[in-house]
Amino acid sequence: MPEAKMPEKVLVVDDDSPVAYLIEQILHEIGIKTVKNLQSSVEAWDEAMKETYDLVVLDWKIPEISGLALLGRFRAHEIYATIPILIVSGFLSKEDLAILGEYLLTGFLEKPVQKGFLHPKVSELYNESLWFKEKQERLIEGFKDLEQDDVSDATDSLERLLKESSKPVPLGVIATKTLIAGRHFAEAERILNVLLKKSPDSILALHLLGKVKLLTKDYDGALELLKKAYTKSPKNLERLNLIGNANLQKLQYDEAAKYFDKALKVDGGNTVAQDGVKLVTNIRTYIKDQGVEQTPKTLASLLNAIGISEVKKEAYEDAVEHYVAAITHLNDTEVEAKVELNLGLAYMRWKRPQEALYHMEKALKLDPKFEKAQGLQKRIQTFIDKGPKKSAVELAELAKAAHPPEEKDLFEGEPEEMIEDKKAS
Numbered sequence: 001m002p003e004a005k006m007p008e009k010v011l012v013v014d015d016d017s018p019v020a021y022l023i024e025q026i027l028h029e030i031g032i033k034t035v036k037n038l039q040s041s042v043e044a045w046d047e048a049m050k051e052t053y054d055l056v057v058l059d060w061k062i063p064e065i066s067g068l069a070l071l072g073r074f075r076a077h078e079i080y081a082t083i084p085i086l087i088v089s090g091f092l093s094k095e096d097l098a099i100l101g102e103y104l105l106t107g108f109l110e111k112p113v114q115k116g117f118l119h120p121k122v123s124e125l126y127n128e129s130l131w132f133k134e135k136q137e138r139l140i141e142g143f144k145d146l147e148q149d150d151v152s153d154a155t156d157s158l159e160r161l162l163k164e165s166s167k168p169v170p171l172g173v174i175a176t177k178t179l180i181a182g183r184h185f186a187e188a189e190r191i192l193n194v195l196l197k198k199s200p201d202s203i204l205a206l207h208l209l210g211k212v213k214l215l216t217k218d219y220d221g222a223l224e225l226l227k228k229a230y231t232k233s234p235k236n237l238e239r240l241n242l243i244g245n246a247n248l249q250k251l252q253y254d255e256a257a258k259y260f261d262k263a264l265k266v267d268g269g270n271t272v273a274q275d276g277v278k279l280v281t282n283i284r285t286y287i288k289d290q291g292v293e294q295t296p297k298t299l300a301s302l303l304n305a306i307g308i309s310e311v312k313k314e315a316y317e318d319a320v321e322h323y324v325a326a327i328t329h330l331n332d333t334e335v336e337a338k339v340e341l342n343l344g345l346a347y348m349r350w351k352r353p354q355e356a357l358y359h360m361e362k363a364l365k366l367d368p369k370f371e372k373a374q375g376l377q378k379r380i381q382t383f384i385d386k387g388p389k390k391s392a393v394e395l396a397e398l399a400k401a402a403h404p405p406e407e408k409d410l411f412e413g414e415p416e417e418m419i420e421d422k423k424a425s
Helices: 017-029 043-052 067-076 092-103 114-145 148-164 170-180 185-198 201-213 219-232 237-247 253-266 271-290 300-311 316-328 333-347 354-367 371-386 392-401
Strands: 009-013 034-038 055-059 085-089 106-112
Touching: 009 017, 009 043, 009 085, 017 114, 034 043, 034 354, 043 067, 043 371, 055 067, 055 114, 067 085, 067 092, 067 237, 067 253, 092 106, 092 201, 092 354, 106 114, 114 148, 114 170, 148 170, 148 185, 170 185, 170 201, 170 253, 185 201, 201 219, 201 237, 219 237, 237 253, 237 271, 253 271, 271 300, 271 316, 300 316, 316 333, 333 371, 354 371
Parallel strands: 009 034, 009 055, 055 085, 085 106
Antiparallel strands: none
């Protein structure tokens, strides 16, 4: 067997100074070169965003950002999603243990911490993460640039491998996340169904299959699976937001708000839940002002109509905040591209061409063939190139330069309703 490796950089997060320093001392003794010891979870999160660590040791009962909330943030982060995390605590409830069991590369060590237990746990978690990373890289490379028929063939091989594997859940999760990232949803669903046949009670497989159903607009199927996982483990932050999102898509605003509120109880700083609450508030206000009969029948059209109404009132800051929140909860890249364009149009009306250009470019990244965004991007760029000066007086002149008499003013006219309202199915 190859010799076990140890992490080089470890972040320790524990508000109990004697315990934190004991952990730091043990980690140094077992050969870890760099150990960053922080007693504040807020400082720890900021530190983790500046530096990447090979492993995190996290106190579950830490104040400010709780251990549960911090774990949720790490697992939602692109880099820290696959960084091993060791939870240390004197006691965990049944619900706490359930949430830890959902996450791969997440271990638990009971306090008081002892070298004889900490050393093997750190080694086990870190080497498991190396295995995970190697398999993930191979799968990403294997599925890269494949045509759809080839993806199906590769999924066939993977399905056979999972049926024979001693580690079907970790391997299946890696494969599923790779397929979802490539938007191969049918293949991801196949893999998850294999996992559920082998492990019917796998909360993680239920959760991921619910996510696939949500992304493929099967909202009833998504809710059934996500709520089944929720009953087994009710504190998963991503799942609470996904249930909120599914209800939002079904225009069930009160139910959506309930789950976004539950997510904020787990982590009050979670922007996905904050955006969800903001959208529900905006929807309720719009319906109150316009009446139910005048309300669009799809979520995309409704959110777009709200943004347009704010721009018409010249409430540009409110319109921008609304559109940004809407993009968080729209699961369709084509629709997101249209909302990005309308966000750019709002900035144009606000006479902020740099921000307008940025969002036109984002629209084109989502939909490179979006002709309306292509045309506006070129016009905004031409306008910016003509007026690079920045002083207050010159900015005023720049605003006037946006109104040449021989050309149509980019800042006049209402934002275009790019999202067509479709009959609710």
